[in-house]
Amino acid sequence: MxxxxxxxxxxxxxxxxxxxxxxxxxxxxxxxxxxxxxxxxxxxxxxxxxxxxxxxxxxxxxxxxxxxxxxxxxxxxxxxxxxxxxxxxxxxxxxxxxxxxxxxxxxxxxxxxxxxPKRAGFEGEDKYFGRGVSTCATCDGFFYKGKEVVVIGGGDTALEEALYLSKICSKVTLVHRRDTFRSAPSTIDRVKNTDNIELVLNAVPKEVTGDPMGVTGLDVILSDGTIRHIDAPGVFTFVGxxxxxxxxxxxxxxxxxxxxxxxxxxxxxxxxxxxxxxxxxxxxxxxxxxxxxxxxxxxxxxxxxxxxxxxxxxxx
Ligand SMILES: Cc1cc2nc3c(=O)[nH]c(=O)nc-3n(C[C@H](O)[C@H](O)[C@H](O)COP(=O)(O)OP(=O)(O)OC[C@H]3O[C@@H](n4cnc5c(N)ncnc54)[C@H](O)[C@@H]3O)c2cc1C
Missing domain, CATH: 3.50.50.60 (FAD/NAD(P)-binding domain)
Incomplete structure (x- = not known):
């Protein structure tokens, strides 16, 4: 046959x-x-x-x-x-x-x-995948128009998607586990010079928080071991x-x-x-x-x- x-x-x-x-x-x-x-x-x-x-x-x-x-x-x-x-x-x-x-x-x-898409590996990631945890800014950015979002990652895609989201969302908090980025210097400069992007560096995502409606925020572990809660209905992961x-x-x-x-x-x-x-x-x-x-x-x-x-x- x-x-x-x-x-x-x-x-x-x-x-x-x-x-x-x-x-x-x-x-x-x-x-x-x-x-x-x-x-x-x-x-x-x-x-x-x-x-x-x-x-x-x-x-x-x-x-x-x-x-x-x-x-x-x-x-x-x-x-x-x-x-x-x-x-x-x-x-x-x-x-x-x-x-x-x-x-x-x-x-x-x-x-x-x-x-x-690779998973970043924090608690609740699978539970909220497609319901507030996203790996695609083109797909889901608009759902957070005028709202705050978190972006996880430090490579080219993470930075470019953070810039894309900064044009739609009121604020983007970029969480990265190191203090340096793996991206083109011009992209890094643009991220650093964008007013509504806050960098949270040397920080590891711990757990996405949520309620029956979806995601409410993200807990991250800072370099001194303390936990910071970031309020946001959308968490975007770009880790490969x-x-x-x-x-x-x-x-x-x-x-x-x-x-x-x-x-x-x-x-x-x-x-x-x-x-x-x-x-x-x-x-x-x-x-x-x-x-x-x-x-x-x-x-x-x-x-x-x-x-x-x-x-x-x-x-x-
Ligand atoms: C949560 C989420 C939200 C998204 N939101 C949007 C959106 O809003 N808008 C948009 O346009 N896109 C969105 N996307 C992206 C979109 O889903 C993809 O771009 C699209 O599905 C790609 O289609 P594809 O046919 O190339 O591959 P896939 O959709 O990945 O399909 C590949 C298929 O191949 C099968 N397969 C793989 N290996 C084998 C094998 N060895 N033998 C037999 N079968 C196999 C898989 O089971 C799968 O069904 C989203 C993706 C996700 C995960």
Whole structure:
């Protein structure tokens, strides 16, 4: 059995790839998803920036529920299984290996396995994740318009997101465990010169406090061992991001296609990787804006490319 296209991951990128690939004429398309389709956004209690989805208090789950059904109408097959590896055969086809030991071949592959924000590791972080604890200022900053927020971290992303939030929120308290930052000097200067950013340095987040409505603040341990409570309904953590690129890792430790030093998949504007017939989409690809609408766009672009690629193969 040979698939026209295998889609790895059933988040916004994979589901949109599935919609476009099947509706665009590929016959044999299977999407492999290890859990429920929908992706990371299903962990979010509210989404306001998916165009057209204007429902009041629309959760990420609400947004994603119709997506798989829409794809199935056009013939997308969905298999609930975890892919362990995508490898390429000498005839340029691909083998998709699964955690149950079985495998399947495909003419083209669209990977959309997403990314996982690292946790900072304080008490209550998991409990309030998506309900006041956030890893995305573009997604959630607006919910705190005119309010105070805390930002945790000291790298480029933390500082840039602190600057972004300082334009929306009344005050940003930046908590960092050292007294120096790992970022461009110009970014550090801008942070230091922004009136509504307060730096709390040499401080370790201890516990996020909350009530049934959500987050109320953060307790941090200062360098002298005392605890300071910061009142804020929003806590943003930027302590790194793991790209879910394991499926591209080969037996010899190399990756199937070219990657950036931080482990994102290199793609061109058409989501083509360095290997013909292999596409990377959504949060896992280089320079991803990490937004649902962008992941969906990538999925559509990759599927259109895969259709052309498979079509050309059959004419050779
Ligand atoms: C709490 C939270 C709030 C957010 N808020 C917003 C927002 O307001 N607006 C916005 O636009 N974006 C928001 N985002 C970001 C958005 O969710 C992501 O940008 C988007 O989901 C990325 O889509 P994706 O398809 O690339 O990956 P993902 O959504 O991460 O989906 C990847 C899928 O692949 C599956 N998978 C991974 N590995 C394997 C494997 N080996 N085999 C099989 N399946 C696998 C996973 O189970 C997952 O379902 C938020 C994210 C979070 C966590």
């Amino acid at each position: 040979m698939l026209d296209c295998a889609i790895i991951g059933g988040g916004p990128a994979g589901l949109t790839a599935g919609l476009y690939a099947t509706r665009g004429g590929l016959d044999n398309v299977t999407m492999f998803e290890k859990g429920m389709p929908g992706g990371q956004i299903t962990q979010s209690s509210e989404i306001e920036n998916y165009p057209g989805a204007t429902g009041h208090n629309l959760s990420g789950m609400d947004l994603m529920i119709p997506w798989p059904e829409q794809c199935q109408r056009f013939g997308l097959k969905h298999e609930m299984s975890e892919v362990t590896r995508v490898s390429q055969n000498s005839d340029k086809t691909f083998t998709i290996s699964k955690s149950d030991g079985s495998s399947i071949m495909a003419k083209s592959v669209i990977v959309g396995t997403g990314s996982t 991001n793991d790209v879910n690129n394991q499926v591209l890792l080969q037996e010899d430790g190399s990756f199937l296609c070219d990657m950036t030093p931080s482990g994102q998949v290199k793609v061109d504007i058409n989501m083509r990787t360095s290997v013909a017939g292999l596409y990377a989409t959504g949060d896992m690809r280089e320079d991803a804006p990490k937004q649902v609408v962008c992941a969906a766009g990538d999925g559509a672009v990759a599927a259109l490319q895969a259709i052309t690629y498979v079509d050309e193969l059959s004419h050779h």
